[in-house]
Amino acid sequence: MDVDMMDSRLLALKESHMHSRTGGHSHRHAAPRLGARHAAILLAGLLLGACKPEPTAQTVGDTPIAVDIAIATPSTQARSVQLTGRLEAYRTAEIRARVEGIVEQRSYVEGQEVQAGDLLFRIAPEPLQAELSAAEAEQAQAHAAREAAADVARRSRQLMEDDSISAQQYRKDLFAEQQARAAEQSAEAKVRSARLRLAYASVTTPIAGRARRALVSEGALVGQDEGTPLTTVEQIDPIYVNFAQPAGDYLALRRSLAGSGKGPAAARVSLRLGDGSAYALTGTLLFADSAVDPKTDTVAMRALFDNPDHLLLPGMYVQVELALPDAGRAVLIPLRALTRTREGAYVMLDDNGHARQQEVRADSLEGRQWRVTDGLVGGERVILEGGALAQGQAVEAKPTPADASVGGSD
Secondary structure (H helix, E strand, O other): OOHHHHHHHHHHHHHHHHHHHOOOOOOOOHHHHHHHHHHHHHHHHHHHHHHOOOOOOOOOOOOOEEEOEEEOEEOOOOOEEEEEEEEEEEEEEEEEOOOOEEEEEEOOOOOOEEOOOOEEEEEOOHHHHHHHHHHHHHHHHHHHHHHHHHHHHHHHHHHHHOOOOOHHHHHHHHHHHHHHHHHHHHHHHHHHHHHHHHHHOEEEOOOOEEEOOOOOOOOOEEOOOOOOEEEEEEEEEEEEEEEEEEHHHHHHHHHHHHHHOOOHHHOEEEEEOOOOOEOOOOEEEEEEOOOOEOOOOEEEEEEEEOOOOOOOOOOOEEEEEEEOOOOOOOEEEEHHHOEEOOOOEEEEEEEOOEEEEEEEEEEEEEOOEEEEEEOOOOOOEEEOOOOOOOOOOEEEEOOOOOOEEHHHOO
16 A cells, blocks of 8 residues: 555544544543544554555466467479460461462462462463563564674674774674673563563462461452462461560579579470360470560560460460479468568468567469468478467467468468
8 A cells, every 4th residue: 555545544533533532521531542542443454455565467478379380391393483475376478479460269278288389379370471472582582683693793703804894893793792692681581580470370388387268369459569468378386385474583484494404495384275274285495585675574485385286376375384493492381371561471480389470482372372482491380370479479389280281271
């Protein structure tokens, strides 16, 4: 009890005793004796109350908190990233009309496989055949003129030796022969051009592949001002898939490949189609661009897949799963074990019966667990939903199956 409170009670008792002394004549002697006895009893009670010790408070955190525990388990799977990609033909040939004329025939079935050199379209050849005939006639005329000029030049040379003609006339005849020879060569070139144009009337494919739909029909005038597109032939076995990888993941891929001592072929690439099904064959990483796109902060990449059944078609969007060769370097923890803040991510560990905060890096999932790539080595006792625990808080594991490996916890 406080000393101030005891003093106030003694003061009240004194005032009561003084009042009893001045109260009346008939009680003048009994009142003092009664007041003194009463005061002694109150004083003893006050002294006993003041000497009684106060109860001590319990230390906060002495009582352990029951928590669920899971064991962090090293991953045995390679980390993979999923990216959106688009398929592109291995080889593509645009079939165009290289001479003007009327399309007379389409000689293939749209969507069928064609071989290199197969006829696809035929342009009416008659005008081109007439051009060839005219060029051949011009060549014959030029040849005859060259023969005549050559004969004149031979006679002038003989006469020049006998001084029968002037040197000026001799040079004139010699130049005429040279001009006739040049005219003949020009006529020969026109013949070759006419023959080539006639050959172009038969439109063939330069590569083997699948011919797409025709862009013109019979009777269409093509090649009038420029090479009119007729169709496209694409080789789709094998087939490319183009995708873009974030620059940070690309650096991780390069480090992983360098650490394994292998080239890009070591990165396994798989596909998931638009209906969610997995493509049966795996591909090979072929190409990575030498620059980062400043607009998207990504690196253009390309992989190659065998496509014997032609299931994959150019233009299709697919999900590319790129596996990194770093198996065993990550640790799996349940989803409920991770806490994220503005500063980063952390987990609470059971360290000999006390909670300990551990910062980690977990940027991806593997199944239903977080994949931790930094901060844990495996075997740690991870507390589930431990974000509310204080550093050093006493904890004890609940006697439940949660105190098991990570595979059985969410």
